[in-house]
Amino acid sequence: MDLDSGTLRAFVTVADEGHFGRAAERLVISQQAISKRINRLESQLGVSLFDRSLRNVRITETGRRLLPLARQAVDTADALAVEAARNAGPLRIDVLDDHLSSMLIARGVAQRGDVVVEARTRTDHHDALEALRTTDVDIALGRAGAVTGPWPADLRRRVVLLEPIRLLVGARHPLAGRDAVPMADLRDARLWFPMTGAPREWIDLVDELCADFGLTVDRTGSTLGLEYFLGRLADDPGLGTLFGGAMAAPGPGLAVVPIVDPVPVFAWWAMWRRRVPDSRVQAVQDAASRLYGVPLEAAGDTWMPAADRARL
Incomplete structure (x- = not known):
């Protein structure tokens, strides 16, 4: 399975903000785009990451279990970019x-x-x-x-x-x-x-x-x-x-x-x-x-x- 760092970053950001709109502003993309990224990641993993029935989205238990791994993957991608950009x-x-x-x-x-x-x-x-x-x-x-x-x-x-x-x-x-x-x-x-x-x-x-x-x-x-x-x-x-x-x-x-x-x-x-x-x-x-x-x-x-x- 090939997971895109952009979808993982969207997952982490929505989890941090608890809101699709604020997460979209933080990533400087549209709310529709961030929703599509979350949907794509959920489809790839075969799980539901957020409960969207409330006004503010709430991470599911499965999402909570996967969040540390997604955050680690995003941090690794950022560290790779930092090392490549050094000097x-x-x-x-x-x-x-x-x-x-x-x-x-x-x-x-x-x-x-x-x-x-x-x-x-x-x-x-x-x-x-x-x-x-x-x-x-x-x-x-x-x-x-x-x-x-x-x-x-x-x-x-x-x-x-x-x-x-x-x-x-x-x-x-x-x-x-x-x-x-x-x-x-x-x-x-x-x-x-x-x-x-x-x-x-x-x-x-x-x-x-x-x-x-x-x-x-x-x-x-x-x-x-x-x-x-x-x-x-x-x-x-x-x-x-x-x-x-x-x-x-x-x-x-x-x-x-x-x-x-x-x-x-x-x-x-x-x-x-x-x-x-x-x-x-x-x-x-x-x-x-x-x-x-x-x-x-x-x-x-x-x-x-x-x-x-x-x-x-």
Whole structure:
């Protein structure tokens, strides 16, 4: 008997989700297609794997007995794909946005010289889950908290960088000479960060930060390019913005001031499917570790969106 790994994967996924529709979404196929795969597998085995008489499908006793073997077969197929892909072909990293510190992580991997890196941005995707399931991306960088609902069983995640969010102001700004500025002192500050074209994960973080601490951020307009954006900050002694602490220094005429009490952070996760070799995930971790970040053991003393903290 020749069993197809696709039908076995459909069996395992429906068993995990307890629902044909959710299983189809996870495998990025139609519900009709996944039903056909289950029917084909049941026909090949000569058994019934699911009781479909209820609103949510329920695995039968026979299906429960066969599930560990099917899961082992799927894991073996995935391990075969991982081994075949080891150090072969480019590493496709979704960096969320090419102006963020995630691009520095991708560059750090590329500088190793042992793997070709292709950087992608997920401007058309709401979160990493969609990027991983609907494109050829290997590893997505971003906020794990932006993935709603229970964490998908087919995806893995790891915090690679807790990047402190800092205040960026012109050299003539009243806060420019401070060693640090408490969060409470920003309530009356003029903050500007144009959100036109900004990633959803950053917009949601800023929304929650403002709500938690009573900050006001002017989101109107566009940066019109980094040079114009930084120039406007340098020219206006009353204007400030939020800036990633792991990013390169912005240049003369500007000052980066740490924010404290608490330190706000953008938690960068690497998220990937099981087929990605561990060595490539470790390369991303190593590159992120060379950037400035808050130690993971100090995460309890920082601020981050509640959904991100729940993923730690």
